[in-house]
Amino acid sequence: MAHFKKKQAGTKQEVPTSAMPDVVFMLLFFFMVTTVLREVTLKVKVDLTQAENIEKIEKKRLVSYIYIGPERLENGKLGEDKVQIDDDIIEDIGAIRTLMYDKLLEEQRLIVSLRVDENSTFGLLTEVQEELKQAGTFRVNYSTKREN
């Protein structure tokens, strides 16, 4: 009687997992290096507007941010439009001049990224721009999202 033997594949079925920790570590290092933990707490609400013809800022070291938008009040409501630089709300617009000038001295190729809320009006921004001109920080970037 003929006996058919089931042919079995000679290879093993398991995926070798010994390299798994290495793979995971590699991913881990990638994310560790790319992670930017949020540096500032926003005290103003900034929803960026969208635009099509935008450019990327490649060199993040050069960037200094100015946030303009309605202030977040403690009761969760939104107040007047305010300017925030680093961690503080700047009440005195005239102080921006010296602030930005100091930053310019530290980094000559400073780019000022203006992160302005899309619903705000131009009044405050004009004053800020005037201060930037006086400080000599001419390179600005109106921060926008990419249009879909």
Next chain:
Amino acid sequence: MLLKKRKRESADINGSSMADIAFLLLIFFLVTTTINVDTGIGLMLPPPLDPTQEPPPIKERNLMKILVNPQGIIVMNDNQVLLNDVKPTIIEFIKNPTNDPNLSETPQKAIVSLKTTEETPYKVYIDMLDEVVGAYREIRNEAARANYGVPYGALEEGSAQQEAVQDIYPKRISIAEQDRD
């Protein structure tokens, strides 16, 4: 014969939980990571005006004045335009293919002047600026394609070719002072 009785403790560290630790860290960084590429419209602010010095004379025809008024209406050289018309108008103004005496003499002399008011909505301003920048991008692309066969973006940063295209169509956008009342 003396037998060594003490058992040697094994010298290696148990590495089996290593992967778990790495996974935990990985998940933490995955969650906290925001790969946010900063994007936006770059612009050079004009230097502050010297009150003792007269502004340099600019021929009226070389200046394209764009005003965004408080109602969010775009006015180009005193004509009200729609947002979609900004780009073709700018391109026509810069290139002036028909040698219209009201449009710029040469692309090199063309200046786009942006003017706003206190109540101008920021969103409209950015939309308008987007169109202006888009117009420059389009004509620069065109010039780069005609001369080098590649779009402007493909030219190397700071290369002679890129500078040549920039010389053909210099981006001269100025920000006008707001009217004070």
